[in-house]
Amino acid sequence: MTKDEFLRRFQINSLAPSSHKYRYDRHSKKTSHTNNQLTQAAVLVPLIDHKTYLSVLLTKRASHLRNHGGQICFPGGRVDNTDSDLIFTATREAHEEINLLPTHCQVIGQLHPYQTISGYVVNPIVAFIPAEINLKASQDEVEEIFEVPLTHFLNSQNTKSVWVEQQNHRYQVHFMPYNQYNIWGATAAILKDLTVHIS
Numbered sequence: 100m101t102k103d104e105f106l107r108r109f110q111i112n113s114l115a116p117s118s119h120k121y122r123y124d125r126h127s128k129k130t131s132h133t134n135n136q137l138t139q140a141a142v143l144v145p146l147i148d149h150k151t152y153l154s155v156l157l158t159k160r161a162s163h164l165r166n167h168g169g170q171i172c173f174p175g176g177r178v179d180n181t182d183s184d185l186i187f188t189a190t191r192e193a194h195e196e197i198n199l200l201p202t203h204c205q206v207i208g209q210l211h212p213y214q215t216i217s218g219y220v221v222n223p224i225v226a227f228i229p230a231e232i233n234l235k236a237s238q239d240e241v242e243e244i245f246e247v248p249l250t251h252f253l254n255s256q257n258t259k260s261v262w263v264e265q266q267n268h269r270y271q272v273h274f275m276p277y278n279q280y281n282i283w284g285a286t287a288a289i290l291k292d293l294t295v296h297i298s
Contacts, residue, residue: 100249100297102148102227108297109207109225115295117211117288137214141188141222142175143204144289147246149230155252155290156228157282158197158236159243171282173223173289174199174241185209189224197244198235203228210292213285216265223289247277252290253298 145156160170174193182188190201210223236244251257252275259274273287282290 100153100253101151102146102153105146105153105249105297106207112296114211115292117213117292136218138219139178139185139222140176140219141178141185141192141224142173142289143189143193143199144173144210144223144225144293145193145199145204145228146225146249147230148227153249154246155249156197156244156246157280157286158241159245159280161238161240161242170284170286171280172286175221177219185222186224189222190226196237196240198233198237199228203232210289210296213288215285216268216270221285221289223292225293245280247280247282251275251277252294258287258291 147154147156156174157171158174160172174196175189176192176196178185178188179191182191186206190199190204190206193199193204194201205227206224207227208225210225213221213223215221234244236242257275257277260271261274262269263272264270272284273291275282275287275290
């Protein structure tokens with residue numbers, strides 16, 4: 100899929116319901132988080148334009164990090180009080196984590212927010228970035244930067260889902276393994292939403 104084809108599908112198709120599903124235990128009045136406890140965050144979903152095909156840029160979090168160390172994710176983080184909007188948050192975090200300049204990001208839209216079990220609302224910002232660009236991982240946060248062809252995620256055979264139960268909720272967790280990388284959780288759910296939207 101080329102950039103032009105992706106844009107046509109992304110802009111014409113209506114945003115489908117999110118792939119992030121959960122079932123609440125009706126016998127319990129407990130909830131994981133109330134609305135005022137949720138922390139807003141934004142991630143950048145960078146699509147690399149290789150002219151004849153697209154790939155998705157992902158990062159592997161540094162192993163020494165206390166939260167989600169070693170997991171595969173998009174560049175991003177929590178919204179600061181000084182951030183003007185979600186796009187600013189996503190591009191600011193991408194600059195801090197992988198040295199991606201905001202001027203190199205062609206933002207084209209946003210996907211459904213994803214609520215994590217840990218109490219975050221993750222807002223995915225989709226953007227194109229050039230293929231020939233110098234990126235550098237911040238050693239404090241990122242262990243590795245890599246890319247995966249978009250076609251890998253478009254192939255439904257590469258996606259697996261399981262239901263897990265935690266705090267009286269049943270959540271559907273997606274897995275999209277690629278080579279040695281275990282892509283799952285919020286990252287996989289966001290990719291699932293993206294591929295459903297452009298299919």
